[in-house]
Amino acid sequence: MSHEYTYMNLDPKTIIVINTLGSLFMSIGCFVASYGQLGRLIYVRMWAYGTLVQCLGWIVQGVLRGIIPDIISISFGNALILASIVFYYNILRLFFHQEAYIRTSILFILSEVIVLVLFVSSHYDQKFRVSILSMYASIPLLLSVWEVIKNAKDENFSLYFFAFFCAVAGLFLSFRVYYYFVEDVDPRAITFGPSKIQDFTYLIFYITSIMLTFSFALVCIDRFVKEQVKSEEKYRLLAENSSDLIWLYDLNQDSFRYISPSVQQMYGLSVKKAMRKKLKDMLELKESESFFKLLEERLILFKSNPDSKRYYQDEIQIMHANSEKKWIELISSFQGSTESGIQILGVAREIEKRKQTELENQKYLEDLKTINSTKDRFLSIIAHDLKAPIGGIHTYINMVLEDIHEQSLEKTKEELSLLKDTSSELLSLLNNLLTWARSQKGDIPFDPEHISLFSAANRCIQLLTSSAENKDIEITNQIPIKTVIYADEQMLDTILRNLINNAIKYSHPGNKVIISSEDLDDSLVIHVEDFGMGMNHGTISRLFQLENKQASAPGTRGERGTGLGLVLCKEFILRHQGSISVQSEREIGSRFSVTFPKGN
Structure with a gap:
């Protein structure tokens, strides 16, 4: 008992419009996704461009059929659809970090345009044109399957899901090549007439056009998640093996969200004990008061402009578990928002040796200033204070020598007495000067x-x-x-x-x-x-x-x-x-x- 096939009576124009709108909305969806976190993967936006090209192909090949010349509608409409499929294939190659076949792809698409122009201009049977179109479209789809098989060793199952729909579309198009070449096809079944092959074509095109985009989106999500996990693992290893203390503090909960293991070395605390402490407990008491005043000012500034990235650097003292004070350098920034919760990300580094060196250098600088001042004073004493008594002695000696034969003995004794007083002052000054110089050198x-x-x-x-x-x-x-x-x-x-x-x-x-x-x-x-x-x-x-x-x-x-x-x-x-x-x-x-x- 045979069953006669009942056509689904799918209106070709309706199918074309559905495919056109589907491609358009999928393109818009990919564009929107590319502005979110998935935008880190360039493939999402590239896929959006490819889907948009496919949408244009459906418009030229189907929506405008009968409105514009067939040579443009058939040749360039199908060429745009092929271009989108070829573009998908090249995106897949880039996804696997391989070089895109740009020149080959352009020549491949141009060859289809030339073949279609020749077929439309000639009187060849239309079924050969359909076979040629199916053959061209099947090649990049089947090559995509091969790329997945060849490269998807470490990737997630989503890639095989994507490859499955590429294979379905590619194999169906290959079947169409065989069918239209070998079978005696009713002319109505070639273009928009009701037939089994056309009904399946509409369904396959509709399903695969949606599922290819959907499955590739899953592929991108998997890649993104995998890279995020790798990135988190990398930064976790960096944090856990860094000598710097890395921490995340939730201001709303007033508790630590994360503390790296280097807290043991810096504070003498285990991660478990440190996580139970408050931020103020991790600072020396005096430092805590001044630091939290600064924190309040910075928090107000962050709330006024949460999108701005500001990094703050502080040098503060902390208290080790053994009651020893240490100097640390803290670099911190705010993240989050008032709605989702504000957190402080901090990186602390011990700078005790550097601080001691700075204090020593400061002391050396002060000592140097003192020495320099002392030197200037020393030169001033030599240049000015010694000059006066020596000049006085010289004057008294000249006075005595000039009048020694004329003045009385009493007058001479008086002048010599003044000379003695001046020389005593000079001797006292020299003694003090020499003693002081020796004391500065540490020779006493x-x-x-x-x-x-x-x-x-x-x-x-x-x-x-x-x-x-x-x-x-x-x-x-x-x-x-x-x-x-x-x-x-x-x-x-x-x-x-x-x-x-x-x-x-x-x-x-x-x-x-x-x-x-x-x-x-x-x-x-x-x-x-x-x-x-x-x-x-x-x-x-x-x-x-x-x-x-x-x-x-x-x-x-x-x-x-x-x-x-x-x-x-x-x-x-x-x-x-x-x-x-x-x-x-x-x-x-x-x-x-x-x-x-x-x-x-």
Whole structure:
């Protein structure tokens, strides 16, 4: 019993319109997808262009059939459809990182155009034209299947799904080649007439045109996901093997989302323990307060413009699990949004050694500035302060030599006395200058011992007796005879000599200078007191500073000074871990107090 085939009565024009609209919407869909995350794969947008070309082919070949000349409709419409299929094949080659056959593809499409133009212009049976069209279209489809078989060893199942529809379309077109060449085909079945082959053609074209795009989209999604997984794995390995600490903190949840294993080295914490901590717990307390103030300001800025990428660099201190403070460099940025949640991505690097080097360099720079200032002051003393007394000596010598035969002996003795005073000033200055220079080079040994303070004061008084007598100044040593001090003898002599000399210089003729001591529980205080010019607070604040030349004012008889003696005193006192202080009032006098810690 035979069954007569019932045609599906598919209207060819309707099928053409459906294919046209289907191609158009699929092209639009691919374009839209290419602007999203899939846009990282260029193949999606390329496929959109190919589908758009196919849409144009259906319009020219079907929608405009009968409106435009057949030679254009048939030749160029089918050529555009073939171009889209060839384009798909080349996209597939690029997908497998192979070179596209651009020149070959163009020649292949042009050859079809030429063949179709010849067939349309001639009186050949139309079934041969259909066979030729089917043959041309089947070649890139079957080659696509071969490319998948050859290259899809590591790829996902979606590629074989794509290859299946390429094979269905390619094999069906190959069957059409055979069918139209061998079978005696009803002329109505060649173009748009009702027939079995045409019904199957419409269905196959419609299904494959949709499924090829759909399956290729799956292929691209699989590739994208696979690359994402590889990328995440790569960055995970980088993070877990990096000496830098990488972390992600969720501000909404107020908790860490991720911390790299290097937290063990930087904080002495396991990842599990660190994940349970808050961000503020990972910073030293003082640093935490200032850092979170900055964080609030930066967060406001980020919320006002979430699309802007800003990276912040901070140097902050952290607390190790063993209570040791460490310096780290933190680079951070905000990501996310108010709706989805804002996170902080941070990369921290330990910079303890670098920070120590910076602090050392800063200290070296400060020392260098001090040395440079000292050098300038040293040159200033040599150029100016030594010049004055030497010039004075030279003047007095000339005066004596010029008048030695004419003036009286008393006058000559007076001038020689002035010469002696000036030379004493010069000698004192040179002694201080040389001692200070040696101290700067570290050439002065420090050998403290128990010595008699009374005897040390007497030695200095004897050395300065001449200067005191010239101004009729009485120096009184009120230090108890049995007082013992633990100090370096040479340095102690320098300290006492300079303080007593200063007291003489700034005392009015006929005044007194008193040297006394005060025995405390853990220290011994030496007082050198005069009743001369005194100083105001501004002058006191500039004492003991080499760069402040103004700190040394002329004495009551115009004696010059550099202030170097007091600077030297302070350096030597500090070597003993002692201190020096001053009490003074204008025209009442000054009292210098030097405190020495008691030795063993």
